[in-house]
Amino acid sequence: MSRFDETVEEMLAHIDDLGGPRSYGNYPAGWGWAMGAPFQYYKQTASHLGGVRNDLVISWPSRIKDVGKVRTQFHFVSDIVPTILEATGIKAPETLEGVQQKPLDGTSMTYSFDNARAPSHRRTQVFETMQNLAIYHDGWWANTTPLEAPWDFFKPDQKTGGDNREWQLYDLRKDYAQAVDLSKREPTKLKEMQALFWSEAKANNILPIHAPWEGPKGRPTALPPGKSFTFKGPISRLPTTAAPNMIGKSFTIVTDVDLSGAQASGVIVTHGGRFGGYALYLDKGVPVFHYNALGTEQYNMRAAAPLAPGRHRVRVTFQIEKPVAGSGGEFRMALDGQDAASVHAKRTIATRNSLREGLDIGQDTLTPVTDAYSIENSGLQGRVNDVTFTLGD
CATH class of the missing domain: 2.60.120.200 (Jelly Rolls)
Structure with a gap:
């Protein structure tokens, strides 16, 4: 993959290729941002809701009576399997083919089926993708601002590292779309959330964090060292x-x-x-x-x-x-x-x-x-x- 700017003439010459086998199945960053509205940012930006928030529809006619209603408790994708296991009465195996299994990292959502106002059982969740960091805890959300936009992916002078990250703070209980940054108004809360991020990142094997252009440092590879x-x-x-x-x-x-x-x-x-x-x-x-x-x-x-x-x-x-x-x-x-x-x-x-x-x-x-x-x-x-x-x- 390479980066270059197409002229309008070049783009128009291929307009009939859109949607066919000669077009690449990806959409421009601008459309990615627009489709994330009213949230900030877009895919790959795990620091903001525009990059991670998705709808989930659950249908269970014989069990869920509050049909068509919305639940606002905070949950993460890893909560889906525990929900299915509890709903079906199946217990996750402790071993599989002789291999000890790790505990499921998730919380069942079945408690919300009958009570729209029940407090969320998922209290904390850590996020990180391509150096975009965030932490959720009890309605609060702290995050970094992206070091780069998708169209600046090749900037050679991009700053990296923890000292260069700018953090923001949002109260999602009052601010659905992350519109009001409270980091300057609530510095103590921000420091508390930052500390929680690093402890959760360590516990979930997210560290070390490095920039995409630095390569997959520390990741196992099929290639041996050498040239x-x-x-x-x-x-x-x-x-x-x-x-x-x-x-x-x-x-x-x-x-x-x-x-x-x-x-x-x-x-x-x-x-x-x-x-x-x-x-x-x-x-x-x-x-x-x-x-x-x-x-x-x-x-x-x-x-x-x-x-x-x-x-x-x-x-x-x-x-x-x-x-x-x-x-x-x-x-x-x-x-x-x-x-x-x-x-x-x-x-x-x-x-x-x-x-x-x-x-x-x-x-x-x-x-x-x-x-x-x-x-x-x-x-x-x-x-x-x-x-x-x-x-x-």
Whole structure:
């Protein structure tokens, strides 16, 4: 995925693609904000109700008599399972296939079915997503203001860390839409809520908190440490989190392939799809590397002649201009040690090759990186013995 500004002409040229297979299933941040009204902010902003508050409809005709009425007690998504268990009279198992189970982190909502004015049994809830922090306790809500807006995701000078966070305080018992910030008027209450946030964050394994652009620090990964990774083919839809991260780096991809016949076609290796990524493939025996940086930013390397049947090494290198995500650079292709093609890219993908499409070897799945081939005919007419990725600094 990359960031760039489309012109009005470019957008209008694709207006008939909206809602179809050639449009990406995401909506603009402005619409996300509008759909959160009257609350502040939007999806991914766990600090405010606009990012976390949702309706819940419960129907149980034989049990709930107050049909069609609203309940205002505070509850969280983890309360749904305890509600179902209590309603059905089922006890959660203490062990499952010999594994001791943790206690359910939730509170049944059945008490509210008969009493609209009953005090909420859920007294405290902690929130954190992408450094957007919040804590609820007995009607009070304390939160940080977002460090960045969605359209500023790539700001390199963004401040991070606890000392730079600005906190707000709301009394939800009187302020349904978080319209009146009480942080200056109630400093003691704010400090109390901040302390509660950090203790709840620790108890719920939320710490350490870091910025999205810093990467998944401390999270287990399928990749071992290092800069060189070899994969055996074929592979289908290896998640992006388990694939080598080549964003903002120089890199080399070396493939060892056996072609079954003359003019063999199909994908050798690809990561991503129609909405950003790259593909190394054969077109009637001719090696082609296509880099899709979105929109009109499409970069293509094509060898001059097809490969003969048998075993070959196809290498693609990228030398980045600046060690910065999104920077341009030079792509080069070599066949069996001989230079075959090159292309200069004005820019590259700045965040990830794909949010939903992973790494494929020997085929492509979901959507193609380029319309030069289709998913149906993407299977390589031959075999990929291995693919080695080597990452620069």
